[in-house]
Amino acid sequence: MMIKRRKFLALIPGFVLASSSSILVSLNPKKYLTNRKRSLPFFLGWYDNINNKDVPIKASSKGIDLLMPYVEKESKAKIQAFLDASKKTPIKILLEIPRTLIESENISGVKDFIRTYKNHPSVYAWYLYDEPEIKKPRPISPNLLKKVYKAIKEEDKSKPVALVFTKIEKIEPYSDAMDILMWDCYPCKDGVVEFQWVSFYRKALYEVISLADVKNKKFLNVIQAYRGNQTDFRLPTKLEFRYMFYLSVLAGADGLLFWIHYLSSPSWNESVLYPTIKEFRNYIPAIVRGEDLSNPVQVNNPNIEVKLFPIPNTTKFLIIAVNHTSTKINFVVKLTQSLAGKIVTLNEKTINNLFHNASFSTRLNPYEVKLYQVR
Structure with a gap:
């Protein structure tokens, strides 16, 4: 059971936000990232354990389509059983390479592992190592992981290789050992009040996604979805979960994973995580297609982020609006004249008609996220 994970990072000095061409507010035009190009699949996934072979069927029914099961030192029979259980569902597996093979520099063992499972239909990608930059007593060498990455590609060129990190400033030396960059930061702790962590988390997320952009890596954000048994x-x-979820989407993540299923809470999953997934899943094609830059959005408050996404194969649009402050804000969203005459709905209820000026007024509570449709 892997629960010893350091989740708070030191705030990175010299942080610079990337510019945005999509948020047209006069006070702060460089506050948000540019519109990253994404491609399917956009995964929503759980971390779990290879012994929990009942999880694929349970998770699949809740809109989960990716699992990262910790392999540890389990037998090939247990790995095969988990993969075969996944085969009965649409779920794909980010398969962890046993850490002992990496740590012992057993390149032939790594190649044998890849050969054993590379043709299984459930295997989507290889999980090379978990937080190599903070491995005790010393970090895993970037040169070693580059060597292992090369060995993986010699056996299987078709599947991407993933690494997950917590210390952003340590990532760059590992760039040539991965195709997928993952980041995990779990800011919610006992004694840390709601959203006390938000400024640091947002800046750090923008930093790591900017790095993924520069290094041309797919980016998956790992979001906190657990409580500690022996930790705080x-x-x-x-509200916190929805904010982390949609902040990741708007910032440009190519998928989201949740840590960790066996330390989560069934009631929390049913009331928080799975409803958010259900709400979002129908809009994944719009998110992947990307923001509609031909219809720029203007907002009269610099602390509100609003993005407009065309919904493929329809004449409808998705609007995601996020309040990045601790205060309730009333604001006006102004769209282009091409959308005049349409209506704006929230939870299937009409809230505004876009008359000749193609604008509408709305309100967001502190750190609230709302999804509107323009139809």
Whole structure:
């Protein structure tokens, strides 16, 4: 059971936010990242353990389509059983290479592992190592992981290789040992009040996604979805989870994973995580297609982020609006004239008609996220 994970990072000095061409507010035009190009699949996944072979069927029914099961030192029979259970569902597996093979520099063992499972239909990608930059007593060498990455590609060129990190400033030396960059930061702890962590988390997320952009890596964000048994981590509140979820989407993540299923709470999953997934899943094609830059959005408050996404094969649009402050804000969203005459709905209820000026007024509570449709 892997629960010893350091989740708070030191705030990175010299942080610079990337510019944005999509948020047209006069006070702060460089606050948000540019529109990253994404491609399917956009995964939503759980971390779990290879022994929990009942999880694929349970998770698949809740909109989960990716699992990262910790392999540890389990037998090939248990790995095969988990993969075969996944085969009965649409779920794909980010398969961890046993850490002992990496740590002992057993390149032939790594190649044998890849050959054994590379043709299994459930295997999507290889999970090379978990937080190599903070491995005790010393970090895993970037040169070693580059060597292992090369060995993986010699056996299987078709599947991407993933690495997950917590210390952003340590990532760059590992760039040539991965295709997928993952980042985990779990800011919700006992004694840390709701959203006390938000400024640091947002800046750090923008930093790591900018690095993924520069290095041309797919980016998966790992979001806190657990409470500690013997630690002081708490589950995020519903507002905190939705904020982390949609902040990741708007910032440009190519998928989201949740840590970790066996330390989560069934009631929390049913009331917080799975409803958020259900709400979002229908809009994944719009998110992947990307923001509609031909219809720029203007907002009269610099602390509100609003993005407009065309929904493929329809004449509808998705609007995601996020309040990045601790205060309730009333604001006006102004769209282009090409959308005049349409209506804006929230939870299937009409809230505004876009008359000749193609604008509408709305309100967001502190750190609230709302999804609107323009139809």
